[in-house]
Amino acid sequence: MKPYIPLGIYLALMAAAFAAPEYSKLIASVAFFMALGQAVNIFVGLTRYVDFGYVAFLAMGAYGVGVVLTYLPGLGLAALPVGIALGVSMAAALAAVVGAIALRLRGAYFAIATIGG
């Protein structure tokens, strides 16, 4: 039952965004913070590693979309999935590099290693 709760909230948000476009910006930021909270929960909550550098990965995603929108202007709406794919793969690559180093450390030492992110 549990996985249907976020799905339900998501669908409700989408419906609200279509029903009341004037609030779409607010709804987008609600969805944004939900995703951000889930991401932190997967890492800090489930793995018990306290990571202070996660906003670096957020920035990678934003940067990926920014790069696509800036340098590939002819894509139109397709820019969104391409940008998301680029941002996610850049963030994953960065996470692989950082993780390869920082995950060798435990507890407070891991937190200290990621605080510079």
Next chain:
Amino acid sequence: MEVIPYFLSGLIIGSVYGLITLGLSLIFGVLRVANVAHGSFVMIGAYVAFFGFTLWGAPPPVAGIGALALGAGLGALVYYVVVKLLMKAGELNILVALFALGLLIAEAARMAWGPDFRGYTWSIGSVSLGGLVVELSKAFGALTALVTAVGLEVFLRRTYFGRAVRAVVQDPVGAQVVGIDVERVFLLSTAMGIGITTLGGVMLTLFIPVGINPYMGGIYTLISFVIAVMGGLGSIMGAYIAGLLFGVFQSVGYYVFSLMGFAQPFEMALFLAFVLLLLILLFKPTGLFRL
């Protein structure tokens, strides 16, 4: 040798970096807690210096004593409100709670004092030293840092309470067995550590003429962690000497990178410092030197 003035000014700012790191290293050594709210206490110290000087005309030495007392009180509060309550819940919960506390302090400071960059100038003349004009106010900051570091080290080695602190650092359970009140050591170490951090914030304002603002703490949290790891987490003199090294690294690095034509030599030096942090944590987690 054009690099000598950079080396000297690196030593002077590095001394204050060392002072800022002492508290972090002490708290980590005793409680095994990484104080990620560290920078916010530096920020509080900086505001004490600023308001002391502009509202009451109190010079930084007076503000330093006030900040030390205020910081010690805040430290005791942090121990009772955050650390002691969460000790059983595990270190990760303390980390997250301290992170939240740091944000809370910064946002409260912004609500109370506004987001502007502020600053003041305490001019007490300057001397020429090896081709570098050293303002006496900065020399005072560096000297205060040195005296505090040596004083703390002597306190930890020579007094009964200091020995109790070192016993807890070595083995908390063993210390409890021989009758040391471990909780009191925790409380007083947190109070001392945060007191010294706010004192460091006061001395820091002598180096950043217009850099006092509610969010200034973040970068000093980072710098302090790099220095504390370099010096060996928990080592007092190690932290101070690593602070000197970091100051020289930053200052000479700035000089070298601007010679090499980097657009942002300061950021480049800082970036390399964090690479250094990762490498030391991986290969030499006890720090660069044993003291």
